Amino acid sequence: MSDHEGAAEAQPMLHGCPLTDSHGQAVVHPSRAQYVALLKKLLDSGYAMCSDLTAVDFLTHPGRSLPEGVVAERFEIVVNLTAIASRDRIRLRVQVPESDTTIASLFDLWPGTEAMEREVFDMFGISFDGHPDLTRILMPEDWDGHPLRKDYEIGRIPVQFKGAHS
Amino acid sequence: MTSSQNIFKTNEGAQEMRARSEISAKEILREVGSVLRMSEAEVANLGQSSGDSDEDQTMIINMGPQHPSTHGVLRLMLELQGETVLRCKPIIGYLHTGMEKTGEELTYMQGGTNVTRMDYLSPLNNELVFSMAVEKLLGIENDIPQRAVWMRMLLSELNRMSSHLLFLASNGMDLGAVSMMLYGWREREEVLRFFQKVTGLRMNHNFIRPGGVAADLPAGWRSDVLEILEMLPGRLAEYDILMTDQPIWRERLQGVGVITADEALALGTSGPILRSTGVAWDLRRDQPYLHYEKMEFDVIVGSYGDAFDRYAIRINEIRESMRIVYQVLDNMPKGDYRIQNKKVTPPPRARIDESMEALIHHFKIFTEGFKVPEGEVYVAIESPRGEIGCYIVSDGGPKPYRIHMRAPSFVNIQALPHMMRGGLVADAVAVISSIDPVLGEVDR
Numbered sequence: 025m026s027d028h029e030g031a032a033e034a035q036p037m038l039h040g041c042p043l044t045d046s047h048g049q050a051v052v053h054p055s056r057a058q059y060v061a062l063l064k065k066l067l068d069s070g071y072a073m074c075s076d077l078t079a080v081d082f083l084t085h086p087g088r089s090l091p092e093g094v095v096a097e098r099f100e101i102v103v104n105l106t107a108i109a110s111r112d113r114i115r116l117r118v119q120v121p122e123s124d125t126t127i128a129s130l131f132d133l134w135p136g137t138e139a140m141e142r143e144v145f146d147m148f149g150i151s152f153d154g155h156p157d158l159t160r161i162l163m164p165e166d167w168d169g170h171p172l173r174k175d176y177e178i179g180r181i182p183v184q185f186k187g188a189h190s
Numbered sequence: 191m192t193s194s195q196n197i198f199k200t201n202e203g204a205q206e207m208r209a210r211s212e213i214s215a216k217e218i219l220r221e222v223g224s225v226l227r228m229s230e231a232e233v234a235n236l237g238q239s240s241g242d243s244d245e246d247q248t249m250i251i252n253m254g255p256q257h258p259s260t261h262g263v264l265r266l267m268l269e270l271q272g273e274t275v276l277r278c279k280p281i282i283g284y285l286h287t288g289m290e291k292t293g294e295e296l297t298y299m300q301g302g303t304n305v306t307r308m309d310y311l312s313p314l315n316n317e318l319v320f321s322m323a324v325e326k327l328l329g330i331e332n333d334i335p336q337r338a339v340w341m342r343m344l345l346s347e348l349n350r351m352s353s354h355l356l357f358l359a360s361n362g363m364d365l366g367a368v369s370m371m372l373y374g375w376r377e378r379e380e381v382l383r384f385f386q387k388v389t390g391l392r393m394n395h396n397f398i399r400p401g402g403v404a405a406d407l408p409a410g411w412r413s414d415v416l417e418i419l420e421m422l423p424g425r426l427a428e429y430d431i432l433m434t435d436q437p438i439w440r441e442r443l444q445g446v447g448v449i450t451a452d453e454a455l456a457l458g459t460s461g462p463i464l465r466s467t468g469v470a471w472d473l474r475r476d477q478p479y480l481h482y483e484k485m486e487f488d489v490i491v492g493s494y495g496d497a498f499d500r501y502a503i504r505i506n507e508i509r510e511s512m513r514i515v516y517q518v519l520d521n522m523p524k525g526d527y528r529i530q531n532k533k534v535t536p537p538p539r540a541r542i543d544e545s546m547e548a549l550i551h552h553f554k555i556f557t558e559g560f561k562v563p564e565g566e567v568y569v570a571i572e573s574p575r576g577e578i579g580c581y582i583v584s585d586g587g588p589k590p591y592r593i594h595m596r597a598p599s600f601v602n603i604q605a606l607p608h609m610m611r612g613g614l615v616a617d618a619v620a621v622i623s624s625i626d627p628v629l630g631e632v633d634r
Contacts, residue, residue, distance in 0.1 A: 046565060046566055046567060047326050047327070047329075047565065047567045049567065049568065072455045073455050073458055073460075074458050075458060075460075075570065075577060075579065075596060076568070076579055076581065076594075076596040078581060078594045078596075080566075080583050080591075080592045081592070084585075085585040085591055088564070088585075089564070102566075102568075102581065102594075104568055104570075104579065104581070104596070106577075108455070108469065108471055111476045111477055113477075113568075113570075115568060134456055134457075134458060135456050135457060136456060136457035136458030136459070136601060136604060136605075137458070138604065139600065139601070139604045140458075140601075143600075147290075160283075161282060161283060162282065162283040162286040162633060162634075163283060163286065164283070171288060171291055172290060172291055172592075178291065178295075
């Protein structure tokens with residue numbers, strides 16, 4: 025969209041992270057190391073609101089298109105930011121490997137992400153370093169497994185037909 | 191739930207708020223921080239200066255999940271010192287039915303039936319944001335027939351009115367203006383009667399679908415809408431007499447549940463809660479969708495960020511929605527109500543009797559669904575409660591690979607502890623009510 029740096033032919037970059045376009049929406053692909061620093065810069069440049077934070081499990085859909093230099097991993101954290109003044113939106117997609125499902129918490133930048141990160145932890149089992157209260161939020165606290173992972177099997181209840189001839 | 195290495199025992203600890211004696215000083219800083227959404231430094235500062243005292247003077251009580259004024263199954267744990275609320279923690283999940291997981295199993299054609307049940311007080315806005323996201327992935331967002339676009343605006347605004355009318359009813363009920371409960375439901379019923387005539391259902395319509403809407407407007411729709419528009423101003427004036435101008439009503443709401451603009455932005459709140467703090471942020475005006483850029487309406491903002499502002503914003507938004515509906519009536523074009531794109535539109539009923547191909551096409555579209563190109567998209571619109579967003583990842587198949595709904599109530603109720611801090615326990619009900627949460631979309 026507006027404020028990206030870099031040459032016209034080369035991969036557009038924003039604060040050192042590849043910037044792509046998805047249906048007219050700006051998407052940045054930072055690494056986990058760049059994640060918080062990039063968000064801090066975006067917050068300072070006017071993206072005052074963190075609208076949404078969620079995750080995707082790409083276990084059964086590995087071959088997705090990503091910019092050069094970004095290695096596809098199993099999980100992806102997706103953050104949507106909104107700039108009130110410039111009426112702009114930007115999205116971040118961060119790769120999180122299956123072997124080490126941790127990422128830094130955004131609690132210190134936007135305290136409102138507290139509940140969203142808890143939801144991602146509950147549903148995907150991704151832990152957030154520095155989160156003040158990382159517990160399950162939607163599922164019961166003694167639940168096993170993380171339901172929105174693709175290898176979490178959906179339970180089935182056997183159907184019984186009353187009085188039917190078998 | 192069988193053989194998977196990812197099923198492991200978890201022990202993250204209780205979700206409940208714990209007594210001060212059970213946790214260490216460092217932990218309480220973190221817990222108060224998370225509950226009040228503050229940094230540790232701020233909390234440490236607050237612990238010394240405020241009236242937070244030893245445990246023998248405080249009490250933790252449960253409010254809900256079956257409390258009638260918690261709008262469903264919201265459970266709050268309140269730490270009280272006398273009548274004052276110190277800490278408060280919303281505990282949610284009692285209505286969690288895995289709708290995002292279900293959404294991965296439903297085709298794009300069926301997805302509307304799922305999302306419409308999330309925010310069950312504004313189902314048409316849920317369907318609208320879902321349909322817009324799917325259309326964006328298909329690349330047909332600019333080809334939707336004009337009549338369908340204007341119909342969507344008509345239904346979306348009427349839905350905003352019905353949702354806010356129910357807010358007025360429940361807000362009145364929660365604060366003791368019990369007769370308001372009946373009046374609000376009565377007026378909402380008029381709007382729902384129109385929805386029933388148009389969509390066949392009072393709620394959970396599945397009427398706005400990818401590609402357009404399910405059916406054309408019925409004969410006589412215009413006079414039905416006009417009847418609602420002519421009935422409402424008088425009724426809203428009655429509400430002003432009954433509530434807005436009443437000193438008791440004002441005393442009960444003014445200065446209760448105050449939140450500042452900076453806090454509201456940091457917490458990610460949207461809709462009337464954000465606007466009550468003076469931030470004029472309305473996606474209909476600031477990131478227009480449908481034809482809102484052609485509409486003339488005002489964004490209502492408050493100045494104190496209290497429960498009264500949030501009430502006043504909603505009652506005035508009904509008036510603004512009426513203005514928009516009048517403009518929609520003037521502009522409603524003739525024409526098709528859904529896109530004539532063979533990919534997403536089933537063939538008309540008459541064609542099925544004549545043509546074998548049409549029959550096969552009809553069968554396939556309803557059994558297999560249509561395929562959506564690979565990609566990901568986030569679309570957000572202004573629902574009565576704030577920014578409702580739909581994030582869809584498609585792998586090229588007929589079902590969403592991942593569908594996530596950014597539910598405004600889920601984010602908004604996280605501001606509760608902040609609004610309640612230092613207030614009276616009797617005002618807790620007023621604060622919950624002023625957030626107007628729908629637990630169906632909080633828990634999804």
